[in-house]
Amino acid sequence: MATAQITVSHPLATPNGSQPSATESPTISLLEPNATAASVKLDVSAPFSAIRTLFDHLYSHPDDATKLNAIYPRRGILKTAATIKTSSDQKFTIDLSPKRVALIPASLQESLARHGLKDVLDFFNTLTTEYYLQHELPSCDYNPVTAASESLNGCGAHTDYGTFTIIFQDGTPGLELEDANAPGSWVPVPGDATVILTGWCAVILSGGRITAARHRVRRTPGVRRLSAVLFIAPDLDVKLKPLGGIQPTRPFSETVMRGDIDTEVFKEVMGKRWRYREGNEEMEGHEVGTQDDEIAKLIWARGRV
Ligand SMILES: O=C(O)CCC(=O)C(=O)O
Numbered sequence: 166m167a168t169a170q171i172t173v174s175h176p177l178a179t180p181n182g183s184q185p186s187a188t189e190s191p192t193i194s195l196l197e198p199n200a201t202a203a204s205v206k207l208d209v210s211a212p213f214s215a216i217r218t219l220f221d222h223l224y225s226h227p228d229d230a231t232k233l234n235a236i237y238p239r240r241g242i243l244k245t246a247a248t249i250k251t252s253s254d255q256k257f258t259i260d261l262s263p264k265r266v267a268l269i270p271a272s273l274q275e276s277l278a279r280h281g282l283k284d285v286l287d288f289f290n291t292l293t294t295e296y297y298l299q300h301e302l303p304s305c306d307y308n309p310v311t312a313a314s315e316s317l318n319g320c321g322a323h324t325d326y327g328t329f330t331i332i333f334q335d336g337t338p339g340l341e342l343e344d345a346n347a348p349g350s351w352v353p354v355p356g357d358a359t360v361i362l363t364g365w366c367a368v369i370l371s372g373g374r375i376t377a378a379r380h381r382v383r384r385t386p387g388v389r390r391l392s393a394v395l396f397i398a399p400d401l402d403v404k405l406k407p408l409g410g411i412q413p414t415r416p417f418s419e420t421v422m423r424g425d426i427d428t429e430v431f432k433e434v435m436g437k438r439w440r441y442r443e444g445n446e447e448m449e450g451h452e453v454g455t456q457d458d459e460i461a462k463l464i465w466a467r468g469r470v
């Protein structure tokens with residue numbers, strides 16, 4: 166495993182804008198088998214006991230789950246498709262984002278506070294206000310009790326849409342990375358690693374120099390696993406194009422080069438297939454391509470998929 170000591174010198178990259186001392190520098194270790202994922206030591210950890218408490222409370226108090234889902238009626242906050250669908254990802258999620266958190270009424274925040282929500286939101290606030298990392302923060306519960314309790318499929322193989330993703334894990338293995346040089350070959354990630362993965366926004370911004378890390382989560386039947394995932398991406402109205410001065414490694418589509426695709430459009434294209442995999446949205450009969458095919462069609466020049 167290659168290990169690099171990285172000094173973070175940008176003031177926004179450290180809490181309160183302070184410059185890090187040598188000992189505060191995060192240690193980043195590239196995870197085998199490729200350079201699209203790294204394990205990083207951060208001085209912030211996810212509150213897994215609060216995350217567990219919050220999931221358990223919402224499972225056993227459907228009224229509270231209904232109230233929470235009502236703040237975002239379009240898609241809900243607590244996703245439980247795995248209780249009824251056997252072919253989708255066998256996991257549950259609580260999907261938070263700054264926009265959604267702002268919509269939770271004070272009374273609901275207060276009543277859920279002692280059932281884990283306070284610590285989850287504190288963690289969220291630390292990430293967004295001290296580390297300036299924001300976008301979306303789903304918590305995942307690979308719970309042994311699902312519609313297909315013996316299934317090994319926790320989260321199907323996929324790539325993430327953002328610039329990068331940080332995955333906090335509760336110590337339980339299950340996350341795997343695909344070997345970019347040997348598609349179909351999966352390498353387990355240690356369960357206690359905090360992982361940074363590259364996503365598709367990084368592919369576009371880097372002019373194709375960075376590739377998106379394909380990953381998945383395998384379950385161990387009977388074993389519960391929790392994770393907290395932070396998707397970091399440009400603001401929704403940012404036009405996604407190779408950054409100025411970068412010579413793309415392969416031609417991008419006219420649509421990308423004209424600046425017609427902003428993060429919101431891109432997220433919507435990826436999100437549909439994502440929700441299908443998670444069991445939260447049906448797919449029209451003719452929509453048969455994989456998520457990566459769909460993105461490739463959109464971003465690369467024709468004939469170069
Ligand atoms: O739960 C995990 O460890 C990873 C989940 C994931 O890949 C995702 O939500 O995009």
Ligand SMILES: [Fe+2]
Binds near residue numbers: 323
């Ligand atoms: Fe992912």
